[in-house]
Amino acid sequence: MNDTVSFLRKIKGAFLRGLVWLSAIFICLMLAGMIFFILKRGLPHISVGFLTRKPSLLNNTVGILPNLLNTLYIIVITLVIVMPLGVGAAIYLQEYAKNQKAVHLIELATETLSGIPSIIYGLVGMLIFVQFCSLGTSLIAGALTLVIMTLPTVIRTTQESLKTVPDSYREGSLGLGSGKWHMIRTVVLPSATDGIVTGCILAVGRIVGESAALLFTAGMANEMLSFKDAVSPGGAGSTLTVSMYMYAKERGDFNTAFAIAAILLILTLVINSAAKFTAALLQKGNKK
Template identity: 50%
Template sequence: MHNSIYDKRVRISDNVIRVLIYLSAFVSVAILVGIIGLVVIKGAPHLSWQLISTVSSSAKNTFGILGNIVNTLYIIVITLLIVTPLGVGGAVYLNEYAKGGKLVRAIEFTIETLSGIPSIIFGLFGMVFFGTVLKLGFSILTGALTLALMVLPIITSSTQVALKSVPESYRAGATGMGATKWYMIRTIILPSAMPGIITGIILGIGRIIGESAALLFTAGSSYYLVNDFFGHIFKPGGTLTIQLYLSMTKARYDQAFAVALVLIILVFVLNRITHIIANRMNKEKG
């Protein structure tokens, strides 16, 4: 009796599952292409240099999103400055220092819970705690602190996965050569896991760019430019998604599609940056 895999018959269920898998992949790609195509067709005619280089003016009856772009960049940078050390540091503790137990399980449960809380709840919490209790009011800083809570599970989980992918032989070799725990983490583990960490950070940026509900309650919807670079973080500031929401509520669909196209371009650029940085680090590591 032969047990070779070449003699085994292909079951009908295997073919059915294979067809369903390919069908699911095709439908997913078709939906993505359809969404992007619709936004490009509707938004491209209204996309101009004046749109992205000026701010809206009621007196001149003009529409511009430069202030929204600046506010979006402010919130991205401030949020990452807050959440990246916390997320990476928490993942390093859980993966390299913690030895299991109730504390570790409680932390992991908290991270999973945070990732499942609706953004509107984060917005309410940020408005009450950061805006009212800490007296930050409607400001970019309030929005960034709120988004930091939302992005923390993404960066922490991605960093944990990246750290676990580092071979144990790296740790054993460094320990055998007399390296201290922190020196090993700083010079071997983190550089080896850096592509995965960067991927988590970029995913966090995507979450920041696409958020609107939480920012509507914390950062406001102002689109004006402020000359004070540091004082700007204490002022209200509406992001691109907020402007997209406001344009839709006013039935200004041409403006909404133009803003949506700008958002898609930003997401595409960030994805390309992710691949470039990750590939470059993989080459350097190799």
């Protein structure tokens, strides 16, 4: 049958096929090279001291403990605020809202939010939280900025998983005489946990990787903060990404920058696998 395909067509096909293979191989090799390069440059500079000290010019030590803690604080504060908001919004959209126009408008707004670049969030966060709400350059201002940024992700993933909860669950619960909110709380939400967890993990991923939005809201300091400092106005501090940027761009300390980059890369890997795992659970739930 192959004889009917002319030589020229075969050559052309082989060429295009080669191009497709080449591009996929190129992308994978580039990523692998990048990972290898970062780990090779970064891992040798990671030590217990590096992870458990703060940087000190007096003792001539480098350490990223403050930045690790700041990242953790920002993650916790952001999630505590964004999860109820996002899940609540998703429940409203999926279970309560009857006005199709309102639903459409809200979905348009979340899409708009997810398209806004992080540098704009940084600027607006600075205007609203740092100056207008006079929180000062602080972790709490940074976290509030990130709340706006991660809200679309949480809403979308929660909504997706709410959609997969079969209507028969809802009808059964209502038929047994439960109220609407009771039905959502005891039947719908528990069946949608995996989607909510996925949204949570994706939000963490965005927070860990964010830098432009935090530069002018959470600040660039490397001081140790307690959690109480972190939630009070004026407690400024840099997360891992921001401090990495400062080490690389402002101080030219590439060893520390690569060490932080290696840590960020490992965190990304962990977060990605976790998200994939819960997404797989979600998929399984869909098939049931």
